[in-house]
Amino acid sequence: MAKVLVIADIKQGMLKGGTAELLSKAKAIGAETAVAAIGSNIESLTPDLVNAGSDTQYIADDPGLELFSAGPYASCVVDAAKQFGANLIWFAFSENGKAVAPRVAAQLDAACATEITDVILEGDQIEVIRPAITNKVMQRVKINTEQLVAVVRAGAFEAAEGITGTENVVKLSIPAADLKAVIKEILTDASGEIDLADADVVISVGRGAKDQAGVDLVKELADDLSAGFGSSRAMVDGGFMAHNKQVGQTGKIVAPTLYMAIGISGAIQHLAGMTGSKVILAVNKDPESPIFNVADYGIVGDLFEVVPILREEIKKIRS
Numbered sequence: 001m002a003k004v005l006v007i008a009d010i011k012q013g014m015l016k017g018g019t020a021e022l023l024s025k026a027k028a029i030g031a032e033t034a035v036a037a038i039g040s041n042i043e044s045l046t047p048d049l050v051n052a053g054s055d056t057q058y059i060a061d062d063p064g065l066e067l068f069s070a071g072p073y074a075s076c077v078v079d080a081a082k083q084f085g086a087n088l089i090w091f092a093f094s095e096n097g098k099a100v101a102p103r104v105a106a107q108l109d110a111a112c113a114t115e116i117t118d119v120i121l122e123g124d125q126i127e128v129i130r131p132a133i134t135n136k137v138m139q140r141v142k143i144n145t146e147q148l149v150a151v152v153r154a155g156a157f158e159a160a161e162g163i164t165g166t167e168n169v170v171k172l173s174i175p176a177a178d179l180k181a182v183i184k185e186i187l188t189d190a191s192g193e194i195d196l197a198d199a200d201v202v203i204s205v206g207r208g209a210k211d212q213a214g215v216d217l218v219k220e221l222a223d224d225l226s227a228g229f230g231s232s233r234a235m236v237d238g239g240f241m242a243h244n245k246q247v248g249q250t251g252k253i254v255a256p257t258l259y260m261a262i263g264i265s266g267a268i269q270h271l272a273g274m275t276g277s278k279v280i281l282a283v284n285k286d287p288e289s290p291i292f293n294v295a296d297y298g299i300v301g302d303l304f305e306v307v308p309i310l311r312e313e314i315k316k317i318r319s
């Protein structure tokens with residue numbers, strides 16, 4: 001039987017939804033499930049870890065682990081993987097996951113695959129599906145090691161309804177601090193704006209908005225919906241949006257329930273960051289724009305006319 005160890009995605013003391021998505025997939029393929037939770041003051045998350053679908057919880061809880069540090073975090077994951085006898089070790093898509101996964105793979109002499117969208121098990125043979133060449137092709141990769149460390153693409157798996165696990169807590173020993181790289185402080189975006197990676201609705205603005213007034217107009221729609229506000233690279237290069245708001249190949253990868261592309265053409269590099277969204281709505285004045293090839297709903301029109309109408313209609317529905 002396959003054994004899947006999922007690394008809990010914890011941010012500011014909260015368990016993120018990606019953990020339940022990965023555990024649901026593990027259960028769906030008939031695997032035994034465990035979770036590794038690493039941080040400070042996180043033991044209280046045990047019921048959440050169980051409810052997310054884990055049958056064993058490996059917990060490393062120590063003030064020294066409060067600030068993320070790839071070395072000690074990797075040591076905890078390796079320890080949990082060895083104790084559990086995991087043959088699949090899955091990280092949800094995050095900067096931390098991408099930093100730790102290769103270290104874990106190197107220490108376990110395991111294969112490492114990033115951005116996987118599916119896993120296929122045939123007996124002991126593991127195969128994964130992942131996009132390549134900016135999403136132009138999907139690769140089916142045969143893994144030639146017994147263990148696989150993988151980072152799962154955002155939105156690849158869905159959390160199943162009514163899934164649950166069993167409480168079986170194992171405390172991990174706390175590794176020594178990494179003296180080669182001491183993390184003193186982690187600076188986060190202090191703007192108070194919704195993080196694109198966490199947002200259920202993301203609205204992105206593109207060059208069609210022309211200037212700051214156009215950006216502000218689209219931002220009002222995002223504010224109405226309490227949505228994350230992103231953009232294409234054109235608006236970052238134009239100095240209208242901060243780089244951490246860029247969605248795409250060289251920006252953030254998002255997979256919200258609803259993604260709205262406003263005045264964005266749909267260049268392949270932009271699509272690389274948002275096609276995992278559940279529903280895509282595009283507003284573009286050019287009916288031939290490639291964004292309509294991936295959109296579930298399309299509005300052909302001038303965004304300066306369409307956005308105010310959308311805002312008005314949303315207000316009506318809400319009232």
Ligand SMILES: Cc1cc2nc3c(=O)[nH]c(=O)nc-3n(C[C@H](O)[C@H](O)[C@H](O)COP(=O)(O)OP(=O)(O)OC[C@H]3O[C@@H](n4cnc5c(N)ncnc54)[C@H](O)[C@@H]3O)c2cc1C
Pocket residue numbers: 205206207208209231232233234235246247248249250251252262263264265266267268269270273283284285286289301302303304
């Ligand atoms: C190596 C590399 C990496 C890249 N990485 C990224 C990335 O991560 N993310 C990213 O986004 N791009 C990235 N790009 C850039 C990408 O190729 C495109 O240039 C960029 O996405 C275009 O942004 P855009 O759609 O806003 O602008 P444009 O392509 O100029 O499209 C503007 C759209 O707005 C429409 N429009 C104009 N006026 C209106 C109006 N009044 N109302 C409605 N619609 C209107 C037009 O019809 C057009 O479709 C990368 C490029 C390279 C080479």
